[in-house]
Structures are given as structure tokens and as C-alpha cells.
Amino acid sequence: MSGAAGQVVVFGSLNADLTVHVDRFPEPGETLSGSELVTAPGGKSSNQAATVAVLGSPARLIGAVGDDANGRFLLGRATDAGVDVSGVTTEAEHATGSAMIVVDAAGENTIIVSPGANGAHDPDTVDAEEFADAAVVCLCLEVPLRAVQAAAEHGRAAGAQVLVNLSPYADVPKQLLGLTDVLLVNRTEAALVLGRDDVGEDWSTALDGLVGLGVDRAVVTLGADGSVVLDATQTGDDRIAVVDPISVEVVDTTGCGDAFTGALAHRLAGGASLAEAARFAAQVSALAATAQGAQTSYTAFAHLKEPTRD
Ligand code: RIB
Numbered sequence: 001m002s003g004a005a006g007q008v009v010v011f012g013s014l015n016a017d018l019t020v021h022v023d024r025f026p027e028p029g030e031t032l033s034g035s036e037l038v039t040a041p042g043g044k045s046s047n048q049a050a051t052v053a054v055l056g057s058p059a060r061l062i063g064a065v066g067d068d069a070n071g072r073f074l075l076g077r078a079t080d081a082g083v084d085v086s087g088v089t090t091e092a093e094h095a096t097g098s099a100m101i102v103v104d105a106a107g108e109n110t111i112i113v114s115p116g117a118n119g120a121h122d123p124d125t126v127d128a129e130e131f132a133d134a135a136v137v138c139l140c141l142e143v144p145l146r147a148v149q150a151a152a153e154h155g156r157a158a159g160a161q162v163l164v165n166l167s168p169y170a171d172v173p174k175q176l177l178g179l180t181d182v183l184l185v186n187r188t189e190a191a192l193v194l195g196r197d198d199v200g201e202d203w204s205t206a207l208d209g210l211v212g213l214g215v216d217r218a219v220v221t222l223g224a225d226g227s228v229v230l231d232a233t234q235t236g237d238d239r240i241a242v243v244d245p246i247s248v249e250v251v252d253t254t255g256c257g258d259a260f261t262g263a264l265a266h267r268l269a270g271g272a273s274l275a276e277a278a279r280f281a282a283q284v285s286a287l288a289a290t291a292q293g294a295q296t297s298y299t300a301f302a303h304l305k306e307p308t309r310d
Pocket of ligand 1: 013015016017041042043044047098099111113142254255256257258294
């Protein structure tokens with residue numbers, strides 16, 4: 001491990017989450033009344049960084065906001081969560097990213113993101129120095145792909161483990177997969193990256209396919225069915241580990257995937273194996289589903305905080 005003190009560097013997005021609760025989702029062309037609008041901190045990367053900090057690892061967020069009230073709100077809330085936001089720039093010519101979120105009575109959501117300043121990342125402005133102390137670099141696809149690739153290159157050069165969450169899904173160049181130490185995908189994303197209609201249940205074949213794309217280690221999340229860890233660096237039965245689902249009363253699934261990613265990064269930064277980290281992440285993301293919102297639900301797992309390493 002490279003980074004002293006197990007630092008996790010999260011490069012990517014910050015959004016103001018504008019959330020309304022409804023009994024059911026509207027049909028196309030239909031108007032429904034919902035609950036009062038709630039504005040809360042979100043964005044996949046900001047959520048991941050908040051998770052890392054809540055769990056007790058040093059978390060550094062690199063991203064961009066606009067010069068507006070939402071931007072100041074997001075920076076304030078991330079700082080309160082314990083995230084180092086000194087790598088977040090303010091882009092005066094863009095609005096802060098926002099996400100229009102509708103949550104139904106079952107806790108499922110639909111999300112439309114307006115990227116705003118998140119779209120302003122340019123590979124030339126991704127500074128290698130920002131990644132120098134990283135033990136783990138966390139990436140998602142809510143910012144331009146070329147900037148994600150630059151961040152992966154800097155993470156790899158620093159000796160960090162590069163964790164890539166292919167969400168929201170986009171086809172990625174093989175070079176980015178080759179820079180990925182741990183790929184985090186759901187079942188649909190796994191099928192897409194493997195170029196199949198369905199990923200199926202034959203995890204050994206799926207792992208072989210990923211290895212062919214340059215990815216040796218992956219976690220495939222399976223929703224209510226838990227997740228599976230695929231690890232070509234292990235031998236025999238240890239190459240595939242099934243992580244059982246954790247049953248909770250679901251209130252709101254917003255930000256649960258990001259909590260999973262952040263928890264995985266936190267444990268990997270502490271030296272855990274991928275299977276150990278995934279078992280812990282399953283617990284964290286299940287607890288995140290028991291309260292409303294993304295970062296606002298993360299108090300539900302704050303009791304799992306571990307002492308910060310020196
Ligand atoms: O993964 C949940 C997140 O997706 C929300 O916080 C929203 O901002 C969107 O980025």
C-alpha cells in the first residue's frame with residue numbers, strides 16, 4: 001500500500017439532491033403531487049467520500065462546484081462529514097451539479113442528473129499531486145471519461161489501488177479497464193462490459209471474460225441477492241466469493257451503491273482482502289437503505305466507524 005494513513009482519494013462528482021417522495025412513479029405525461037422538496041448533499045463521488053470519512057479513513061474529494069448557494073452548501077456538508085475538500089474547485093461559469101430524485105413508497109428511486117460543474121473536468125487539469133498520498137483512488141462515471149482516465153493514471157502511478165464504479169454506465173476504453181485494480185459493477189453493467197445480454201450465474205466464465213479485458217478483481221452487486229467477488233489473483237475456490245444479502249426494512253435506496261463503494265475503499269485502504277471488504281460494504285449499504293436520502297442516511301452506519309490509522 002502506498003498512501004500513508006490509508007488515504008482514500010475520490011475523484012468525481014458533487015450534486016445537490018432535490019428529492020420528492022411519491023406513492024408511485026408517474027406515467028409518461030402524468031402529473032402527480034409529492035412530498036415537500038428536500039435539498040440534500042449528493043453526487044456519487046461526494047457520497048463515496050462521505051462514507052469513507054464517516055467510517056474513519058482520511059477522505060479527500062477532488063471535484064468541481066459552481067459559484068452558487070448549492071456549491072457552498074455541498075462543500076460545507078462534506079467538510080462537516082470530515083471530508084478534505086481542498087481539491088474541489090469553484091467553476092464560475094457553471095452551476096453546481098444537481099440531481100432530480102423521485103422516491104416511491106417502496107424506497108426505489110429514479111434520478112436525473114444535471115452535471116453542471118461536474119462536466120467541466122478536463123484531463124489536463126487533473127493534477128497528479130492530488131493523488132500522491134492515495135492508498136485507494138475511487139472513480140465513477142459521473143464526470144467526463146477522459147478526466148476519469150487521467151485520474152486512474154495518476155492513481156496507478158502513485159501505487160494506489162484504483163477502484164472504478166462503472167456508474168452511470170458508459171462504454172469505457174480498454175486502457176481504463178487496464179488501469180483498474182477493482183471493478184465495481186451491478187449485474188446489468190457486468191453484462192454490458194462483457195458484451196453479453198446477461199451475465200448469467202457462471203461466475204468463473206465471467207471472471208475469465210473480465211481478465212481478458214484487463215480486470216483481475218471485481219465485485220458484482222446483485223441487489224436483493226447480495227454480491228459476488230471475482231478475484232483472479234486468488235486460487236481455487238477463493239477466486240469466487242459469494243456475499244450474502246443483509247435484510248433490512250428499506251426506506252430509501254438513494255446513495256446505497258455509493259455507500260457500498262466508499263465502504264469497500266475504506267476497508268481496502270486498511271489492508272483488507274477484497275472479499276472481507278465486500279462483506280463489510282454489504283453491511284454498510286444495507287444500513288444506508290434504512291434512512292432517507294444519500295449522505296443524510298449515512299448516520300445509520302456511523303457506529304461502524306473504526307479508529308483512524310497513523
Ligand atoms: O448514487 C446516488 C447519487 O446519484 C445521488 O446522490 C445523485 O446525486 C446521483 O448522483
